[in-house]
Amino acid sequence: MTRIDHLAALADLQQRFLDTTRRADPATPIPWLGRWKVEQLVVHLARIHHWAAAQARCEQERPLGRGPFADLPGLYAECAAELRATLAELDPDARAWALVDDGVPRGEQTGTVRFWHRRQLHETLVHLWDLRTAVGEPLGVDGTLSADGTLSADDALGADDAFAADEALWLDCLDEVVTVMHPRQLRLERVPPPAARLVFRPAGADASLALTGAPDGAAEIVIAGPARSLALLAWGRLGLAAEGIEVRGDRDLAAAVLDAGLTP
Structure with missing residues (x-):
């Protein structure tokens, strides 16, 4: 699997998400997410970033409040910046509260800060697809993973290389579902x-x-x-x-x- 700099990729995708929120109508529906509209999606990802930063610090997060939030891009920008700063400051191999430890005996827990590098990248990737698809903007080869695992601007890669790098990121996302998310669902007996x-x-x-x-x-x-x-x-x-x-x-x-x- 192509090496991925998860933190660099996260920063790029967060910026793309933020840019899209600035031009998206908050009332745009997202039918595949039930009754959610763009507003609920933006608030959700902001809350997840804020929560994940606290998980990485092994702390309970400070509640953001119920809303509504008048400045959706501002809310997202603040929470995205908090997450990036937290993950950049902490030792990636330091112990952290992580989803891989849910339902696992304390003595067998293995969660580290590095877990959140990858988890929040994929969280942002999927929700960026949600946002872009809802507002009719393609999420394609418009700045994807380069060969060294960082994200590149539109003209930095040829179409073939950019497509291959984009697929590498989605392959990593699929791998996380198979090796982390679904096993957790089974472990917590949420699914048969x-x-x-x-x-x-x-x-x-x-x-x-x-x-x-x-x-x-x-x-x-x-x-x-x-x-x-x-x-x-x-x-x-x-x-x-x-x-x-x-x-x-x-x-x-x-x-x-x-x-x-x-x-x-």
Whole structure:
């Protein structure tokens, strides 16, 4: 997997999210997120950044209040800056409260500050897709991961290199769902063990990613497609009928596993 500088990528995606909030209508609906509109999405990501900064410091966060918030871009900018500053100041290998430790005995906990570098990058990536898609702006090769793992401006990469780097970031996002988020869902008994062994096969990747927890002898279902599409599928943003996704096996069973929720 391409090396990713998660903090550098986080800073870039936060700036893109902030820029988009400044021109987006807060009342724009986001149908795939239920009754949410852009306003709720911006407040949510701001709160998550504020909460994650406290988790990295092993502290309870100071409540931001219920709102409504008059200055949505200002709120987001403040919380995004708090998160970046916190993660930059702390030793990445220092102990932190982290989702990987939920439901794990204290003596076996392994969470560090570094966990939040990656988790908040992917949180921002998915919600940037939500925001851009809701307002009709594509989230494509418009400043994506470069070969050294940092994000680059529009003209810094050729289209082929930028597409490959963009896919590397989405592949990392998919990997986090398979190795962190879904196992946590199982550990906390929020979802039942999957009735089938779901295998994600990203186009161009060296290896597949398989969900854990299926019973011995369970049917295997392979879902193939671009890493971005598979990550958005795992996060509940796309369905199996989305363009570019191919299902090899029982489609209805695959849909049932996905509908149970791979992520919170």
